[in-house]
Amino acid sequence: MLTTLLLAAAAFAAGVTGAWSPCGFSMVETLAGAAGREGASGRRLIRAACATFAAGALLGGALTFGLLSVLGQALGAGGEAGVIGGGAGDGADLALIAAAALALAAALADGLGLRVAPQIRRQVPERWRRTLPLPLAAALYGVLLGLGFTTFVLAFAVWALAGICVALGAPATGLAIGVAFGLGRALPVVAMAPRFDTLGIHLAERMAAEPRLLRTLRRADAALLVAAALALLLGPTAASADARANLVATDATDPSVSDGALAWMVPGDGRAVIRVPGQRPASYYATRLAIGEGNLATATPGAIEVRTLADGAQVATIPHARAGITGLAVSQRWVAMRMSRPRGGDELLVASLAGAAVAPVVQTRSGGSLSRPSLDGDQLAYAVGTRHGSRIVVRDLATGQARTVLRSRRTQLSQPSVLGHALLYVEARACDQRLRITTTSGRRRTRTLLTLGGTARRDRGHEHGHARQGNRPSGCPRGTPPRSGRMLWSTALAADAAYVTRWTPRTRRTALLRLPR
Structure with missing residues (x-):
């Protein structure tokens, strides 16, 4: 301003x-x-x-x-x-x-x-x-x-x-x-x-x-x-509320990273793009695509194919009976997928690349939702949203032990990405949206990488032409960014950078942004 x-x-x-x-x-x-x-x-x-x-x-x-x-x-x-x-x-x-x-x-x-x-x-x-x-x-x-x-x-x-x-x-x-x-x-x-x-x-x-x-x-x-x-x-300016963010690509969502490579989906196109440093971007046609720890996973009707990112060697083929994969993640040992349930809600499933069968991890009923999964080694991170609040969970797939890292009843926690002891996520409040990074173990250290105005629209608090009695101020603290028509969406976390999708629901346009950690 x-x-x-x-x-x-x-x-x-x-x-x-x-x-x-x-x-x-x-x-x-x-x-x-x-x-x-x-x-x-x-x-x-x-x-x-x-x-x-x-x-x-x-x-x-x-x-x-x-x-x-x-x-x-x-x-x-x-x-x-x-x-x-x-x-x-x-x-x-x-x-x-x-x-x-x-x-x-x-x-x-x-x-x-x-x-x-x-x-x-x-x-x-x-x-x-x-x-x-x-x-x-x-x-x-x-x-x-x-x-x-x-x-x-x-x-x-x-x-x-x-x-x-x-x-x-x-x-x-x-x-x-x-x-x-x-x-x-x-x-x-x-x-x-x-x-x-x-x-x-x-x-x-x-x-x-x-x-x-x-x-x-x-x-x-x-x-x-x-x-x-x-x-x-x-200092930050009103002309560039997210001036530290660099545009990576337009019409891009659901990013994933692996050893310097970056992949994203093109909305509504059935196409994914992988960009490897020093090489020309490559396009793939798949329902969903994700990269991680040297592997490339693509979802096709009836199966998920996992290959090595370097030379395309076959790693595993994981059949699945249901259609409708809405989220995908892969690591060196695991693949995780989010699916829509027939009667509403979401379900998260995982499979070992060593040959184990697909196993359910968590599911929500109608009215609840699960975020796109994120994998790092044996760590699986996901967000659960219900009518009573939201939480981010990190599960050790080797031991089956799960712990809730963050929980809130007043704000929406979503879109987690995990890498080592670092966790990237989006926190949406009535006044603003924040892309934040925190630690999953030890003393909690949380930083905000990017802030946008909230998408909530507040009414005037009174009927047109009537008295203003009972009308209250917005309650947002001084310095809060103005209301935004854009949303922070899916994320990815690399050793030196954080990636987030910026989505404009009114125009259905997306942009992939990169921010230094």
Whole structure:
């Protein structure tokens, strides 16, 4: 939130500097002069023209900087997905560094008062004010000035903010910057034009005769850009709530890892992708696919095939009589599968790769659910959700001993992944969702790797048009992220990284994110 506010403030100041351009002066004279020629109706006419001019400027700013942010998001820029170039690595950090560098460079140039370059030496079409009704002409002029790059640019901050929007790739932040910029472009005109005979002409003369006013405004813009750059570098931002997360792939879910290799399912495609370092990604067609500890398991109707990941050598074929495998995990000695029960609920089964029969582990009734299983050696981790709460269980398949590692009646614990003594899981609360990592033995040490806003929507607490008596505040602590339309879903845990699926139920789009441990 702080970074977005600072960038919006810098955009507002950059918009105000546009009043010193030839178009800025001409807009004031155009509106004031046209109103004067209309006699008694001039006052109403200029008010209408100022209103349409302001609306046009806001629309133009929102279009320019909002679309630049959408472009950055489409290119896989840093904002919420967190990577420039689409790879998994330090993309989010590079995006934030690039945005901060642009802000600092523009701040230095504006602070020193350097001549703005590149410069756009164009003005708005003059014929509009002669051929169109004044409110319509004013609206079109407002759009052109709000676009920012159709006329003279009076501050390096305008160029920097455009680059920052692309680097962050956060449409909400781009929209805030664009609206603030449009407001800055509109304010001097709507403040001066209605009173041009008195206050307006006095301000216009001072602006034209005293360049120090423009220099002061550019220095203020420089100070705001420096503050925004520091916020980008030193802390999490509203523009990138999960800035540490790197986008691995879109249309990807149910990740699994093995010795540096990464696999995921493509939703609705019946296809899985395996990416091994130094090799091109390979596609497999299977109902479910998982990798683990050097093995590759694929689920087909009637059987699960397990092969070695390195050379595809046959390890085991495990027949199963029921269809509907909804989750799969494999290790060096075991394979685990989740299935839907005919009368509702889920069932978790395991089989030894040494040749033992498939054996049930746990099942839930209608209304209950089991998470996708996770295997590491003899450890099997899964989450159980019922009407009475949720819990995460780690079971030793060699001994059959199971223990509940985490339990909650007020939050939803789900999507566990186990690796050694580390456990990755998702905790969903009314106010937020958190991807967390903890230990399964010894002293409990828990860290939050990623936080998103909660998906719950709270009603107003009263009927429309009725008294607000009894209405209560949300109860969410200060600093809670705003409500999100995205959910944290299936996970995978590697020695150096955590993977999580980000799912948008409204659009049914998924993205696989990587976070350093």
